[in-house]
Amino acid sequence: MSVADKSEKKSGGLSETVSVIVQALLLALVIRTFLFQPFSIPSGSMRPTLLEGDYLFVTKWSYGFSRYSLPFGPDLFSGRIWGSDPARGDVVVFKFPPNPSLDYIKRVIGLPGDKVQMKDGQLFINGTAVPREKVGEIDNPDITEVNRPVDVYRETLPNGVSYDTLDLTPNSIGDNTREFVVPEGHFFMMGDNRDNSTDSRFNVGYVPAENLVGKANIIFFSIADGASPLEIWKWPSEMRASRLFNFVR
Template sequence: MSVADKSEKKSGGLGETVSVIVQALLLALVIRTLFFQPFSIPSGSMRPTLLEGDYLFVTKWAYGYSRYSLPFGPNLFSGRIWDTPPERGDVAVFKFPPNPSLDYIKRVIGLPGDRIQMRDGQLYINDQAVPREKIGEIDNPDITEVDRPVDVYRETLPNGVSYDTLDLTRNGLGDDTREFVVPPGHYFMMGDNRDNSTDSRFSVGFVPEENLVGRANIIFFSIAGGASPLEIWKWPSLMRPSRLFNWVG
């Protein structure tokens, strides 16, 4: 084999490797844009449903696609295509309206046209109290983020969706609000950790349908203590096996 033949073979091998890498990256981009996007829980606003250190998949096609379905949210088009409105009670990822570079995750409480209000810690939708039943206490700082027992209430929305909420503080800042009337094309979002959630009661405001990214579906990994999933040596003591492959609801 001549030097030229060896050089051609080496060049061809390098070209094939680069081609495989590019194809893999493009495939990953398509999957992330159209199908599933991994998402990590950055705060405790959705406790006890979601904990910091939970890693989950977000279904991108659930609500159709907007500019924010694409990486970096380029302004290529407005509105949504193949739009499917979220259902009340969905746990949804969306772009923070005042700063769309930030991802938020909350529960869909109010649909367009709804009137939403909190009165003495009770949620009202269209002037009807949402059934709220105390089901016990949680005394686990990994779940509640506080070192004391916390009351847990089960809420059931008008469409039958039920979920647990935490009541960290009686007469908290968000326990009594004005009535919010959800505009057309917008949604009212709330965290399940009612006394520790920046949501539509506060600076989040109403969330435009264009800002929806997808629906949270399944937890595929969970680790406590602020550890990274790459810190494999911490898995035996900090991984939460009971949360793996749990559906988000």
């Protein structure tokens, strides 16, 4: 084999490697943009449903696509393509309206036109109290973040969606609010950890449909105590095996 043949073979091999890498990156971009996006839970606002250290997939097609479906949210178009509204009770990842560089995750409580209010810790939608039943206590700091028993209440929304909420503090600042009227094209979001959630009751405000990223779908990994998934040596003691592959409800 001549030197020219060796050079051509080396060049061809490098070209093929670059081509495979580019194709893999494009495939990953398509999957992340149109199908699934991994997301890690950054705070305790959705406890007990979601915990810090949960890693989940968000389905991007659930509500159609907006500029925020693309990495870095380039201002290429406005509104949503193939858009559909989330259902009441969906757990949704969205861009924080005051600063769209930040991702938030909350539960959809109010739809466009709804009137939402909290009275003495009870949720009211359109003037009707949402059924709220105490189902027990949780005495586990990994779930509640506090070293004492915490009351757990199950809410059932008008469409039948039920979920558990934590009541960390009676008569907290979020237990009594004004009546919020959700504008058209917007949604009212709340965290399940009602006394420790920055949501539409506070500075999140009403969330525009354009800011929706996708629906929280399934937990594929979970690790406690602030450990990183890369710290494999901590898996035996810190991995929450019972949470793996649980659907988010």
